[in-house]
Amino acid sequence: xxxxxxxxEHKEIEVTFEDGKKRSYYxxxxxILNVHSVQEAMQIxxxxxxxxxxxxxxxxxxxxxxxxxxxxxxxxxKTRTLELGIxxxxxxxxxxxxxxGFSAPAGFANIGFNRADWEHGTKDQWxxxxxxxxxxxxxxxxxxxxxxxxxxxxxxxxxVFTTHHPMAPGAxxxxxxxxxxxxxxxxxxxxxxxGYVNSIITKNTLHAIAPPPEPDPYASEDVPNTEIPAxxxxxxxxxxxxxVALSANVEKLRTSLKWGAGLIFVALLxxxxx
Numbered sequence: 001x002x003x004x005x006x007x008x009e010h011k012e013i014e015v016t017f018e019d020g021k022k023r024s025y026y027x028x029x030x031x032i033l034n035v036h037s038v039q040e041a042m043q044i045x046x047x048x049x050x051x052x053x054x055x056x057x058x059x060x061x062x063x064x065x066x067x068x069x070x071x072x073x074x075x076x077x078k079t080r081t082l083e084l085g086i087x088x089x090x091x092x093x094x095x096x097x098x099x100x101g102f103s104a105p106a107g108f109a110n111i112g113f114n115r116a117d118w119e120h121g122t123k124d125q126w127x128x129x130x131x132x133x134x135x136x137x138x139x140x141x142x143x144x145x146x147x148x149x150x151x152x153x154x155x156x157x158x159x160v161f162t163t164h165h166p167m168a169p170g171a172x173x174x175x176x177x178x179x180x181x182x183x184x185x186x187x188x189x190x191x192x193x194x195g196y197v198n199s200i201i202t203k204n205t206l207h208a209i210a211p212p213p214e215p216d217p218y219a220s221e222d223v224p225n226t227e228i229p230a231x232x233x234x235x236x237x238x239x240x241x242x243x244v245a246l247s248a249n250v251e252k253l254r255t256s257l258k259w260g261a262g263l264i265f266v267a268l269l270x271x272x273x274x
Contacts, residue, residue, distance in 0.1 A: 002015045002016065002017055002072060002073045002180050002183070003016055003017065003018055003183060004016040004183065005179070005180070005182055005183070011027045011028070011159070012024060012025065012026050012027065013025050013027075013161070013179065015072055015073070015180075017073060023163065024163070025072060025161035025162065025163060025177060025179075026161060026162055026163075026164065026165045027159045027160070027161050028157075028158075028159055029157075029158060029160050029161075029162060029176065030155065030156070030157055030198070031064070031111070031154075031155075031156045031157075031158050031160060031176070032064075032065045032153065032154065032155055032156075033062040033063060033064055033065065033082070033084075033128065033153070033154045033156070034062070034063045034065060034151065034152075034153055035060045035061065035062045035063075035084055035151060035152040035153070035154060036060065036061055036063075036150075036151045037059075037060050037061045038058065038059075038060040038144055038149055038150065038151060038152060039058070039059055039060065039144065040056060040057075040058060040059075040141055040144050040145045041056070041057055041058065041059045042054055042055065042056050042057070043055050043057060055087070055088070056088070056141055057085055057086060057087045057088070057141075058084070058085070058086035058087075058140065058141055058144060059083070059084060059085060059086075060084040060152070061081060061082075061083065061084065062081070062082045062083070062084040062128050062154065063080055063081050063082075064080045064081075064082070064176070067080070067174065067175050067176060068080050068175045068176070069082075069111065069126070069160070069175065069176040069177065069178070070175065070176075070177055070178075071113060071177065071178045071180055071190045072161065072177045072178065072179060072180045072190075073180050074180070077113065077124065078175070079126050081126070082111065082126040082127055082128045083125060083126065083127045083128070084127070084128050084129075084130075084154075085127065085128075085129050085130070086129075086130040086131075086132060086137070086140070086141075087129070087130070087131050087132070087137075088131075088132065088133075088134055088137040088138075089108070089131035089132070089133075090131075090133050090134075105196040105197060105198075106132070106136060106196070106197040106198065106199060106200065107130055107131055107132040107133065107136065107196065107197035108130070108131040108194075108195075108196060108197070109128065109129065109130045109131070109154075109156045109158065109194075109195055109196060109197050110128070110129055110158070110192045110193060110194045110195065111126075111127070111128045111129075111156075111158060111160060111178070111192065111193045112126075112127055112129070112178070112190070112192040112193070113125070113126055113127075113178060113189070113190050114127070114189075115188070115189060128154070128156075130154070130197055130200075132197070136200075140200070140202070143202065148202075148204050149202045149203070149204060150203060150204055151202075151203045152200055152201060152202050152203065153200070153201040153203070154197070154199075154200055155197075155198040155199045155200075155201075156195055156196070156197055156198060157195045157196050157198055158193040158194065158195035159193050159194055159195055160176045160177065160178065160193035160195075161176065161177040161178070161179060161193075162174040162175065162176055162177065163175075163177075176193075178190040178191060178192070178193055179191040179193075
């Protein structure tokens with residue numbers, strides 16, 4: 001377990017462990033997760049000012065792409081699967097009143113770890129939470145409720161740590177770590193990795209394949225279907241159609257000129273004969 005954590009001006013930390021070994025960790029990473037089992041859920045909660053409220057939110061199972069996450073000093077807590085929750089909440093401002101990080105983040109996000117609590121009967125829980133503004137949350141949860149979203153890809157920018165500098169070669173697949181609790185903290189819970197939502201990509205894999213046609217109840221199972229489906233009409237290309245029409249007009253003009261030249265030649269012969 002860490003016995004000392006030192007942070008420099010670049011937010012990098014150096015951790016000293018019980019055996020005296022030291023190791024450096026670097027913050028700030030793009031995290032990509034695949035999400036499945038997406039569904040709408042509802043939570044009944046007691047707000048102190050507004051009373052009891054029923055709030056809709058989105059749940060799912062998120063899986064990290066090509067890497068694991070654990071807690072510094074606790075390799076046995078390593079996982080790749082996290083529980084997802086998405087709520088309707090505006091993106092918080094910084095202390096100076098400005099939007100964080102960049103001009104228009106899609107939302108606020110964090111990854112965290114809840115330790116097991118035997119008194120409440122809970123187990124260790126890894127989670128990823130997203131907080132989206134209403135303009136993004138409402139159409140997303142509506143699409144999920146209508147069955148139009150089967151899976152998602154989340155692209156997040158979080159202050160999660162790794163043992164390699166973000167600019168180092170091959171650092172993109174390094175495992176991720178949460179910062180452990182400081183030695184003087186009352187609760188031995190790791191720090192959440194806070195950050196922002198870069199993008200959310202939804203997929204509708206349940207409806208991507210058209211249902212097969214209804215079988216003919218009068219057709220024999222032993223006779224293969226030899227019917228050739230009609231080809232779909234190919235829409236006409238307006239440029240090609242114009243070229244074809246122009247060629248036809250030119251051909252007609254050439255034919256007219258040929259006939260006209262012939263008639264003039266015959267008339268000249270007639271006049272010469274006289």
